Amino acid sequence: MMPELVTPQESDGEVRLAALAVLAQQARDLVDAVTLTDVPEDELTAVTAELVALTERLGAVRREGPLRHEFGPDGRFRHLGNAVVGDCNPHALPLVVGRTAEGGVRADLAFRPSHVGPPGSVHGGVSAMILDHLLGEAVAAAGKAAMTGTLSLKYRRPVPYGVPLLGAAAVSRSEGRKTWAEGAISLPDGTALVEATGLFITPAQWVGIGTDGRETAEARAADGGDPVEGGRSGPR
Ligand SMILES: CCCCC/C=C\C/C=C\C/C=C\C/C=C\CCCC(=O)SCCNC(=O)CCNC(=O)[C@H](O)C(C)(C)COP(=O)(O)OP(=O)(O)OC[C@H]1O[C@@H](n2cnc3c(N)ncnc32)[C@H](O)[C@@H]1OP(=O)(O)O
Numbered sequence: 001m002m003p004e005l006v007t008p009q010e011s012d013g014e015v016r017l018a019a020l021a022v023l024a025q026q027a028r029d030l031v032d033a034v035t036l037t038d039v040p041e042d043e044l045t046a047v048t049a050e051l052v053a054l055t056e057r058l059g060a061v062r063r064e065g066p067l068r069h070e071f072g073p074d075g076r077f078r079h080l081g082n083a084v085v086g087d088c089n090p091h092a093l094p095l096v097v098g099r100t101a102e103g104g105v106r107a108d109l110a111f112r113p114s115h116v117g118p119p120g121s122v123h124g125g126v127s128a129m130i131l132d133h134l135l136g137e138a139v140a141a142a143g144k145a146a147m148t149g150t151l152s153l154k155y156r157r158p159v160p161y162g163v164p165l166l167g168a169a170a171v172s173r174s175e176g177r178k179t180w181a182e183g184a185i186s187l188p189d190g191t192a193l194v195e196a197t198g199l200f201i202t203p204a205q206w207v208g209i210g211t212d213g214r215e216t217a218e219a220r221a222a223d224g225g226d227p228v229e230g231g232r233s234g235p236r
Pocket of ligand 1: 069132133134136137140144145146148150177178199205209210211212213
């Protein structure tokens, strides 16, 4: 089942979400600092004690789960808690995905030292996560709401962290509930570092749900043409 969609008014105000995004960015900076710190051991212990206190302060009031998919004040579908693109998720890069004139998607990106796997390069699973998301975004850009069924990676060259890279993806084929997409993480000069192909499947329960999480016009017409409430239309 798809989780219920909420409007920001029902969960958080925009000012609070903006503050949460600033906190998440600070947490990313903290992770970088932890990854690279070379301060003396007593300083490590002192900072750890301060972080224990800060963690307790943040945990004093907890929500039931991470931020959900929702409609922003501009009416656009968003997921601020997403592990790849969520501004309010410290785990996210966050990736900023844009559409290309050809109907695909692209994103400038730079991995951080905390993403390291093999010596001096990014962990393959991290690259896979980014490509999974980019291919999924390409599928969404093609009008399909779908989940990853299979993902295949070709690691051509080690992926460096701390340097500008480009991610891109596009749909290659679609057939019923199945959509195939391909993409790559490349150097700015176009040299492919990791290539991906994936099969995305629209779950049977999502048929009739658009990429904005709302019922599609076709599904509404089939239902008898009832208009969808503005700003909120939870999948059934
Ligand atoms: C809250 C609202 C959310 C709304 C979201 C709406 C839109 C999204 C819009 C924008 C989002 C923007 C970007 C998205 C960005 C990133 C995407 C990230 C993607 C992920 O990170 S996502 C997490 C990993 N992903 C999973 O967690 C999937 C777990 N899994 C399942 O949820 C089911 O397993 C599912 C749905 C895959 C299939 O379930 P199902 O019941 O619908 O399908 P069914 O069995 O009927 O099969 C139908 C035909 O697909 C074949 N088939 C089935 N499964 C296959 C597989 N895995 N590989 C190859 N073929 C497969 C069958 O063989 C049959 O083929 P045939 O018709 O030829 O016989």
